[in-house]
Amino acid sequence: MKRIALLLSILAAVAPVSAQSEQVYDFPIFDWYIGTVVLAGLVIVWAFYTLFKLTRYLDEELRISKQKLAGTWVEPKPIVKEPEPEEEQLSEGEQRSVMHLIHDWVPIEEEASITLDHDYDGIRELDNRLPPWWTALFYVTIAFSVVYMLHYHVLKTGDSPVESYEKSVIKAHEERLARLASSTDDISAKTVTVLTDASSLKAGAEIFQQNCQTCHGVYGEGILGAGPNMTDPYWIHGGAISDLYTTIRYGVPAKGMIAWKDQLPPKQIQQVASFILSLQGTNPANAIPAQGELYIPEIEAEQPETPEDSTDLRISRAGL
16 A cells, blocks of 8 residues: 555656646657656666565575575564554643654564564564654645646646746846837947036946946956956057947957847947046056057048039028
8 A cells, every 4th residue: 555655646746747838848749758757767666676675585585495404494483463552541731742743663662563574684674654744744745746736737827937937038028128118319339429428427337337347347457368458549349439339239259248239228338338438548557458459539620611612602602
């Protein structure tokens, strides 16, 4: 009976594994394949255990046969189990000890009543009962596995861990899209400009501290093997605001820099790029050597007026 109960508990524990939703695997039959493999493994373990017990039994029979041939075998006395005394009624106020409730063992002087016929080199096996707390916990796990299977896989009254994860991913994606859509800034590498107001630079500094200083240093001094120095006029990917915007937005995968377009909206990229340009010439301590090419900001000069422009200007002034 105990073996049947153990087998039923194993089946109840394996059932949730074999009843996984089709969303977990692309091939639905693979769900039952896992359950079948687990059951096959348990059957193999059970077979090895039975074979082990059979081997012990044959060894014992062989030992007895050898003793009988040698004339040294002595027939063991049959073990007569004493009748179990009737449980005494506890008088009012008497309670069972805590240790008895935890272990429920048999006293040493009464071990003869639970001695089994397994004898190996003088060592006998006792049929002690399992501790009550262990038995109760075992039954709780069986009940939990049945409730779990019915709740998640049969009645589908709750989201499985996989479904919860997929919903959280979808929700995070929708929140990111909403955050990016709420940004009314139409900023691109062609339209981005340098921000010089204090509030924008402060916001850019906060973004830099949260995301950039790990590789580029607290003051933009750079870290060897990680990020270049941002306080000198030498740049690897260009020092214009449009170059910085493009580098931050799309990253440099070959150098280990990720693309920040999914984490930062265009406005925040403009703010942190403007803050980085404000670090030019600060000369912080422990700055690493310059890398890249020298970048000199271009100054737009006034274009000379051409004769055609002068003619058009005179015509417009004349109202023609």
